[in-house]
Amino acid sequence: MPVSAKKKPDSTMLQSVLNEFQDTTIWADLAPRTQQDYIKQIKVIEKKFGSFPINGLADIRTKAVFMKWRDELAKKSRRQADYAWQVLARILSWALPLGKVPANPCEKGGRVYRGNRxxxxxxxxxxxxxxxxxxxxxxxxxxxxxxxxxxxxxxxxxxxxxxxxxxxxxxxxxxxxxxxxxxxxxxxxxxxxxxxxxxxxxxxxxxxxxxxxxxxxxxxxxxxxxxxxxxxxxxxxxxxxxxxxxxxxxxxxxxxxxxxxxxxxxxxxxxxxxxxxxxxxxxxxxxxxxxxxxxx
Missing domain, CATH: 1.10.443.10 (Intergrase catalytic core)
Structure with missing residues (x-):
């Protein structure tokens, strides 16, 4: 069951895409541990962007908004910030060719963590x-x-x-x-x-x-x-x-x-x-x- 499934989300909001991804064969094929890791990150994503309008993904300013969010997460953990970004990028990359979203602003976002050691x-x-x-x-x-x-x-x-x-x-x-x-x-x-x-x-x-x-x-x-x-x-x-x-x-x-x-x-x-x-x-x-x- 999707992370947020208490009520059907507005189909114009990003939450609907987050939920739909969890009903795909891609999700079903993930190992249970991986699903748990994903759920942890999806909760972080939906807390900030669950009500984000899907049409807004096409706005050239959206990438900057998402990167600022990642930078805020990075203040606590750069690795977890990268992981949240990667999960969101993966969900949007699934949704884009299906016409569920107009763009994937998380594509080619790089990483904020790479320890020298x-x-x-x-x-x-x-x-x-x-x-x-x-x-x-x-x-x-x-x-x-x-x-x-x-x-x-x-x-x-x-x-x-x-x-x-x-x-x-x-x-x-x-x-x-x-x-x-x-x-x-x-x-x-x-x-x-x-x-x-x-x-x-x-x-x-x-x-x-x-x-x-x-x-x-x-x-x-x-x-x-x-x-x-x-x-x-x-x-x-x-x-x-x-x-x-x-x-x-x-x-x-x-x-x-x-x-x-x-x-x-x-x-x-x-x-x-x-x-x-x-x-x-x-x-x-x-x-x-x-x-x-x-x-x-």
């Missing part, structure tokens, strides 16, 4: 935005990269026999390294839900194996549509290393999963991704406290 790392908000706004057939590619730390080419070539229900086995094309990767629960859930287990695990909309160029083109468009800027698919490999480190995995454990050399893992953590992440400092102090308690 995270320039090469997919933050959790980037992941959420991509999962919410990118085409569903690209979701598995994102999760495979995040949960295995493998290169794009190796993942595109990965075939179903490489997955036995618990682990993924592959030989890296660049180094020849053989890796055996235990499959985390979120990734396993996605893999086990797929019925067609012939050929490559990752397939395009036609059910065929991706070409490298085809995948890069679709990925780039999906990333832009999701509002994720300054990041590439290749950055997911380093992001996987970072997340494993923040989960307190050792460098040896990380290398076993990703296939990096220990030196490369150390280089990634030191020079590009963690940059002395505060969470690691907190972990270090906890370990020191525990050591101190055991001695005394």
């Amino acid at each position: 995270s320039e090469n790392v997919w933050a959790s908000d980037d992941e959420s935005a991509f999962m919410a706004l990118a085409p569903a057939h690209l979701h598995l590619a994102l999760q495979l990269a995040l949960w295995t730390g493998q290169r794009q080419g190796d993942l595109l070539r990965l075939e179903w026999p490489a997955y036995d229900g618990a682990k993924i086995r592959l030989k890296q094309s660049k180094t020849g390294a053989r890796v055996v990767i235990p499959v985390g629960a979120p990734l396993k859930m996605m893999l086990d839900a797929i019925e067609n287990r012939t050929g490559t695990i990752l397939k395009n909309l036609d059910g065929e194996a991706w070409t490298s160029d085809g995948f890069r083109t679709f990925w780039r468009k999906a990333r832009i549509k999701s509002g994720v800027s300054g990041l590439t698919f290749n950055d997911l490999r380093g992001t996987a290393v970072t997340r494993l480190a923040l989960a307190e995995c050792t460098e040896a454990e990380i290398a076993t999963i990703t296939g990096h050399s220990l030196r490369d893992v150390r280089s990634i953590l030191d020079a590009h991704y963690l940059n002395r992440d505060p969470k690691l400092a907190e972990s270090a102090i906890r370990k020191l406290e525990n050591k101190h308690k055991s001695v005394n």
Whole structure:
């Protein structure tokens, strides 16, 4: 049921479009968690613009009005401000070709958040935005990269026999390294839900194996549509290393999963991704406290 469904909204107001979007197959296909995230943002949108006249979207001044609203939200959280903007942009992009709105003033609005430390790392908000706004057939590619730390080419070539229900086995094309990767629960859930287990695990909309160029083109468009800027698919490999480190995995454990050399893992953590992440400092102090308690 739409967020605001106590009474039928005026069909000339933006609220009607917000409600209609929640009755589409696009909405139905979203994961429950994604729907919850959307609902949170839709509540923010309708509070400010539920009574906004649809015809007003065509006014060239409307974009400035929306951007000012986003700037106000950004005073509390830049990430959440971007997410609210992305959700509104997605709803309007659905409504525009159907003639439900005259324009999408949120198109090409950019972002207000990009921390310097995270320039090469997919933050959790980037992941959420991509999962919410990118085409569903690209979701598995994102999760495979995040949960295995493998290169794009190796993942595109990965075939179903490489997955036995618990682990993924592959030989890296660049180094020849053989890796055996235990499959985390979120990734396993996605893999086990797929019925067609012939050929490559990752397939395009036609059910065929991706070409490298085809995948890069679709990925780039999906990333832009999701509002994720300054990041590439290749950055997911380093992001996987970072997340494993923040989960307190050792460098040896990380290398076993990703296939990096220990030196490369150390280089990634030191020079590009963690940059002395505060969470690691907190972990270090906890370990020191525990050591101190055991001695005394």
